[in-house]
Amino acid sequence: MLVKDDAITIGQLVRECPRRARVFEDLKIDYCCGGKLSLQEACQKRGLNVVTVWEQLESEDSMNRDGSEYIDSDAMSLTKLCDHIEQTHHAYLKAELPRLDQMTAKVAKVHGGEDPRLLQVRHSFEALRAELEPHMMKEEVILFPMIRKMEVHRDQNPDQPLPASHCGTIRNPIRQMLLEHDHAGDALHAIAELTDQYTAPDWACNTYRAMLDALQTLQLNMHQHVHKENNVLFIKAAELEEQLQIV
Ligand SMILES: [Fe+2]
Ligand SMILES: [Fe+2]
Structure with missing residues (x-):
């Protein structure tokens, strides 16, 4: 469950749901050693819009576990x-x-x-x-x-x-x-x-x-x-x- 709190740290976001690491990798946000930064701070540092990043995290969370859609x-x-x-x-x-x-x-x-x-x-x-x-x-x-x-x-x-x-x-x-x-x-x-x-x-x-x-x-x-x-x-x-x- 994604709670949109800009003060939450990158590390905590990945800890709650490790697949979110993909979003941070794409955005070149360090989620390992740099995981102590809040989402707000990390976005500021990279010049990113925090609302857009929340949308990307939401869409990653909603994917099937294997990342694929069902087909017959x-x-x-x-x-x-x-x-x-x-x-x-x-x-x-x-x-x-x-x-x-x-x-x-x-x-x-x-x-x-x-x-x-x-x-x-x-x-x-x-x-x-x-x-x-x-x-x-x-x-x-x-x-x-x-x-x-x-x-x-x-x-x-x-x-x-x-x-x-x-x-x-x-x-x-x-x-x-x-x-x-x-x-x-x-x-x-x-x-x-x-x-x-x-x-x-x-x-x-x-x-x-x-x-x-x-x-x-x-x-x-x-x-x-x-x-x-x-x-x-x-x-x-x-x-x-x-x-x-x-x-
Ligand atoms: Fe194959
Ligand atoms: Fe095969």
């Missing part, structure tokens, strides 16, 4: 679903993975001595990023174009069998993507365990809290993302290929 993926064409996944989930990961890279590195460096599990969080995050970045590239460059092409073929040449692609059946790249989703799921699971399901210790600073919030959002977003691919897109794409019969 089952009702979309496969082409639309590929577009949606790229424009929302892939775009989110491309923006968020570099941000989390900095946060996990900083928290591991500063607090890894007090809690060595933070070094393992960093290690698991690095493994996750190394898996996901080439994974998205393979979907965008190989698998999704194959899927879009199948729909075009179905709509334009419904009586012709589908020409074989260089990958053979679409089930081959799908099998590889499923395997990589499992690896990403394992890394996310390890991070959740290592952080006691994203619970901050009493002594955690605001960067640590913002990292936990971002990691939890990452897990929620990945659940949605992988669900749309594994349970909707990939199944329907394999079925469509079967209907079209490859020659």
